[in-house]
Amino acid sequence: MAELSHNCILCGKCLDVCPLLRATGREELGPRAKSDLCRVLLESPDRLSEEDAARLAGLCLGCGRCREVCSQSVDVPSLVAALRGAHPDFKSWLWKTWLTRARRLWSPSSKAAGLIPDRFRTERLGPMLKTLAGMSGGPGLDPFLTPVAFPDTFRGGKLLLFAGCTANYVQGRWLTAALRLLDGLGADILPGDFQCCGSGLKGAGFADESRAMAEANVRVWRQAGRPRLAVFCASCLAGLRAYDCFDSEAEARQWAESLLPLSKAVRGVEFETAGNAPERMGYHHPCHAGKNDPDRAFLAAVLGDRLVRATDTQCCGFGGVMRLAAPGLTEPVNRKCWDALAGAEVVLSGCSACLAQLSATAPQGVRVGHWLETVG
Template sequence: MSGNCILCGKCLSVCPLIKTTNREELGPRAKADLCRLLDEGHIPLSEKDAGELASMCLGCRRCTSVCSQGVDVPGLVAALRSEHPGFKGWLWKTWLTNAAALWSASSSAANHLPDSLKPERFGPFLKMLAGLKGESGLRPAFIPTSFPNSYKGKKVLLFAGCTANYVQGRWLMAALRLLDGLGMEVIPGDFKCCGGSLKSAGFADQAASMQEHNINVWRSAGKPDVVTFCTSCRAALRAYPCNDKAEQEEWVAAQHPLSELVREIEFSISIDDSVRFGYHRPCHVGKADADGVLMRAALGSRLVVSGEEQCCGFGGVMHLAAPDICSQVNTQCWDSFGEADVIVTGCAACAARLASSAPEGKRAGHWLELIGEP
């Protein structure tokens, strides 16, 4: 795959690392060319150098969306990470595969741990953990007043994702209230993690196991539609491999963002006109951004910043390996929001990252936090 790169440089204009650091050696083109040289055996690479190269990728996949040759640089990096996981990779895998046991307690502890006691190297990561719960959160601004009859009696599976299941129960409850108001029947489904971050971190086998489990949940339920409210989870789900092309198409067609359904609900707005909102468009949203469409329609003139092409700097396992660079990307993201007071997004990882890094007087969270009880 690395050999397909023609070094055209299209990826350079979309890579957040290059935009932030101006270091082309951190960009997709350099990684693809280096992987090619490694594949061909032209250069040796020490364990330390291989680990460093593997760590320097945010996994945003912006480069894959513009590559005319179909080169998957994040996939190449994931392969390197698989071969050279190191301690930080192990820590990230442990964190993701033990979400039920670790996330809530870790987030609460990080919220109450003084900055002076946070290890310098892992301080940014601990701060991000605190953002998982986002203790203050956002105040409800939209109250459902009228629901359409379009979906009454429709059976669906709800893929809530790890953040909603383990640390952000209010997102899950808000989503369930909306689906109930729409008259939809949520079928019980014992989904596991989407596996997206695990795959990006180089743990393909563990990710594949989760993928197979989740697809079997869908099959057992009769292959109904699957509703999601995390952009990154939905992107990972849509990329699952199935038994054959026909089932693959069924699976992809079954994925629906909650915001797509919510657009038909009528809301009353209860928020001060002076509050200015910004919308953060997640890296993994793809071409159709249902969350952005909903926010633009719901917030109207209150939305002063929308669709800025900035990565939040979450970075997955890179947040452990190169926290300073991730922080630079995050700062540039916040700078793009200008005078907005409240930032909303539709990605669990982005919401955690932005909530934990919000400057003085700013707040951030998932758009579901804006939905109040009828």
């Protein structure tokens, strides 16, 4: 933490890409201020109280856009995660419980949240209840893409499928669609008992728990013979790419090369578009997808001029534990996102966290879904 915070030269490149700063206009919420405050906290701990440190730890979306543009490799989300780990509170405990007990909590909680009338949703809990309800995505989208021809690229090849917590526990239709596509490609899907990717815990400051999940997932991959690993959630893919628990540099490279975005695997599939396909669709680019977003490239190729809106610099405003710590600050970020998507009848994305947030905040009449829901 000390090395990272001291590397900051206060150039301000990060200020141009921070969605929280862009939406609120408050520079004290930007990455540069967080990095400088972390430096002050390290050099003169008495100048910041425990309460100040905990408040600072809650005010970061964790999108990572600042990290991408920093010439000094300052990783502000990691600085904030370290602060969160050093100053845990009830909200971080609640977030940890939610992620580590996903199998038991997510499906019933999502259903229950959707049943709570608006008049019983308090100002502080209302946004989180909407996000919980949004995880199930309601009835979902009506499929309108039918695969009619598959390439032989993966035929006979062995693959693992990392579905992620949302598909495993709430959105089973995503998993079903992914398995159908991989079956069409002729891939031999190996069994793999994966845990959560751990990225949500890592961002919240629970480094030990996150690393334990990473080590367990790498063991599954090793035991399967280190095959290709297909993934269809952008946040999970980013979390898997960040693993650093390997026996050697060669194994780390092999892991990185094994990760396969599902949308990239199906780029050679020929699809037929049904008559019920919406005429005006939008795509939300997840922050963790990076510059070369395979989901966006796939949809642009398949949907053509039906894809009329797309986000680029806008964050959905989910923000992980920040959704609990400061929901009022995430709302203007979310509004900027919907402004960029205005006019779309259906909005697609490939990130489970973004989809939960967008489903919870979608304007009247706009449907939201994973791109896998479009495949019948």
